[in-house]
Amino acid sequence: MxxxxxxxxxxxxxxxxxxxxxxxxxxxxxxxxxxxxxxxxxxxxxxxxxxxxxxxxxxxxxxxxxxxxxxxxxAGEGVPPLMVKYVRGEIKPVCTITLREHVKPTPDTPHPNGxxxxxxxxxxxxxxxxxxxxxxxxxxxxxxxxxxxxxxxxxxxxxxxxxxxxxxxxxxxxxxxxxxxxxxxxYGASASSSIFILFRFEQFWHMWHEPPKLLYLRPSGVNSKVFMLIFIDSSKASADKTFTHEELVEEFYAMTDRRDVTFGPAAWLSDYRPNMRxxxxxxxxxxxxxxxxxxxxxxxxxxxxxxxxxxxxxxxxxxxxxxxxxxxxxxxxxxxxxxxxxxxxxxxxxxxxxxxxxxGDSKNPDEGWFRGGDIQMLGVNYRGSSIVQEDAVQGASVTPYSKSGTGHIQAAYRAPDASGLVRAGSEGTPTRLFSIFSVEVHTVLLFGSDDTMRAEVLSRLPKDAVRAVLLLPQGQTATNWSSPALILEDRAGHAYAGYGMSVEELTVVIVRPDGVVGAVVIDAEGVDRYFQKILS
CATH class of the missing domain: 3.50.50.60 (FAD/NAD(P)-binding domain)
Incomplete structure (x- = not known):
């Protein structure tokens, strides 16, 4: 009904x-x-x-x-560093495959690991x-x-x-x-594959690969008894085939020779075909x-x-x-x-x-399993966008998955975090930029010690859609307590260092509500040019 x-x-x-x-x-x-x-x-x-x-x-x-x-x-856990690989009939793995390398968090990148x-x-x-x-x-x-x-x-x-x-x-x-x-x-279609859930196996990621077939087994969590199994058969014979639960179980036994594994009922079964489009x-x-x-x-x-x-x-x-x-x-x-x-x-x-x-690859057949570099998506950018103010950059030749490599903050890329920020003139609990950024407004960060230029920028900012943050260099106190901006001292020095900013010169970094740098400018006119792209 x-x-x-x-x-x-x-x-x-x-x-x-x-x-x-x-x-x-x-x-x-x-x-x-x-x-x-x-x-x-x-x-x-x-x-x-x-x-x-x-x-x-x-x-x-x-x-x-x-x-x-x-x-x-x-609710989750870090990506495990290794996956084990087997061959038919062997209970012990023949090798381990590196899935990721642990990256140490930094003040500008507090979440570097998946x-x-x-x-x-x-x-x-x-x-x-x-x-x-x-x-x-x-x-x-x-x-x-x-x-x-x-x-x-x-x-x-x-x-x-x-x-x-x-x-x-x-x-x-x-x-x-x-x-x-x-x-x-x-853009095309590819292999037939099916996924289902099973029980009773060791708590690792596991893989059997005998081209054109691949079988991949992954637990749902550290203490979970529910596993996801992916079976892929890229042969022409299986291109249009939809596997049943029983057929998948038999494929598992055929590829592994592990009939000691007991299967429970499938919590979810799907015929998935990765059509790239x-x-x-x-x-x-x-x-x-x-x-x-x-x-x-x-x-x-x-x-x-x-x-x-x-x-x-x-x-x-x-x-x-x-x-x-x-x-x-x-x-x-x-x-x-x-x-x-x-x-x-x-x-x-x-x-x-x-x-x-x-x-696979004859020299490094398991290279495709590594989960680092561009896959972390920290370099995804909007270079060449009509609403990004790229005053110091020519063209948009850099790929969308890439880091700027300039050593300082750049428009169109993610805005880094910075910890150790303290409200000026107080001894309150430190905060950080990710706690200040908001999906509701643009965050305008003002670096440098030029009070006159800062005041002009603040007077020209559009109302309602903007939050202004005055970032004072380490050890400096505020000179204008009537400012509408949130005034923070970069007590740990991470903001100026992470953004590559000078203490002497005014630099304005405008962070969009999606955490992307919309503009890096040096005066009120640059701020006006950016917001004219967005608000008019």
Whole structure:
């Protein structure tokens, strides 16, 4: 039984599954900006199982700024350093594969190592934060179709009392097919694989690889008895085959010769085919897409969930600025402009890793399993964006996955953290920049000792959409206590050192609500130029 009704709304944001980390994060960003949201999911119950479980360092930073990081960290564990590899018939592993190298946290990068949280646990943590803001996921409700008008969108929603097996997902229904096909640019398809859950095995990550077949086993947590198994058969014979639970068990026994392993019931079973593709635009009128609805890719490298979260953080603050009257509607066009360039690079990265994992390399067959470098996403940037003020940089030749390499702060890249900041003239508890950054406003950081120039910048800042922070050099006291800015002493010296700032000269660093540096300028005119891109 189902009930169909229409809803008039200003905008619609579409994700492949709204009740996933990216959809929940988008709701959090909007709610924190005072924008009401409604999250619908056609599922009757929240899904269980650990699909995308890797949370990369850059996503941890965004969660830190968003204020949800403490419970995310409690719910998971660090990525294990090693995976063990077996050959058929051997109980002892033949080698170990390095998954990551532990990176020591620094004042500017406090979360340099990835974290593993089962996705169903991850989602529940985020839903708990949403409940604190008065929002919950509306289960048993599916977006069936929509129609756009000059001032609104009318969405047709179907409400179910049981699982809607007879209704396809968005992109397959009659009301959405043409729109979906018009957006989608397909890059190709790859191997058939299936995933299911089993019991009773040692607490490590395990792998058997006999091309064209690969079998990968991973526990959901340190003390969990639930494991995820991925089986991939890239042969032509299995290209269109969907494996049953029993067939997967037999494939496991055939590849491992481990019939001493006992299987429990499957908590989740899915036929997954990594079709590498992306849309050519992420906005059509008042409708926006994000996450897997916009880009489909191999899970290799753990970039999918993380890219999806970064999609919605980029979109969320822009939607809120427009909805709250801070910025013109044209700002929303920069969502596609900034994210498509990053997603194209992500697809190339994950596709290459997928090929390395499946085919291996004669010199280093297990290279594709390493989870460091660009995969951590700390270098993801928006070079060349029309709303980034890159006064000292020519062109946009640097790839979207790269670090600036200049030794000082640069527009279009992540804004580093800095600890040891103390409110000027006090002996209060130290704070840090990630605790000051906000998804609601731009944070304007003023470095240097020129009181006259600082006062001019502060007088020219737009109201409501900005938080000004005056960062005094180590040992300096404030000279203007009537300033509207938050005045902090860089008592530990990490802010000036991490941002590469001079004490003598004024430098203004404007940090966007998504934690990206929008501009690095030296005067009030530079500040004006930046905010003219955003607010006018």
């Amino acid at each position: 189902f009930l169909s009704f229409c809803l008039r709304t200003t905008t619609i944001c579409v994700l492949h599954r709204p009740n996933v980390p990216s959809g929940l994060v988008l709701a959090l960003v909007l709610l924190k900006n005072g924008v009401s949201v409604r999250i619908i999911d056609k599922e009757i119950n929240h899904r269980i199982g650990s699909r995308g479980s890797a949370i990369q360092p850059r996503t941890l930073e965004l969660y830190d700024i968003l204020g949800v990081l403490p419970n995310i960290l409690k 974290h593993v949280v089962p996705q169903d646990v991850h989602e529940e943590v985020l839903r708990a934060y949403l409940r604190e803001l008065g929002c919950s996921v509306e289960l048993g409700s599916q977006l069936l179709s929509f129609e756009q008008f000059p001032d609104s969108v009318v969405a047709r929603i179907v409400k179910f009392k049981k699982t809607p097996d007879s209704i396809g997902s968005l992109g397959q229904t009659a009301g959405a097919t043409s729109w979906w096909k018009a957006l989608t640019q397909t 992306m849309v050519d635009q992420m906005r059509v009128g008042r409708v926006f897409i994000a996450g897997d609805a916009a880009h489909c890719h191999s899970p290799a490298g753990g970039q999918g969930l993380n890219s999806s979260v970064q999609d919605v953080v980029n979109l969320g603050w822009k939607l809120a600025h427009v909805q709250n009257g801070f910025a013109p509607e044209a700002l929303l066009n920069t969502y596609s402009e900034e994210r498509l360039r990053v997603i194209a690079q992500m697809l190339q990265l994950t596709t290459n890793l997928h090929k390395k994992i499946l085919r």
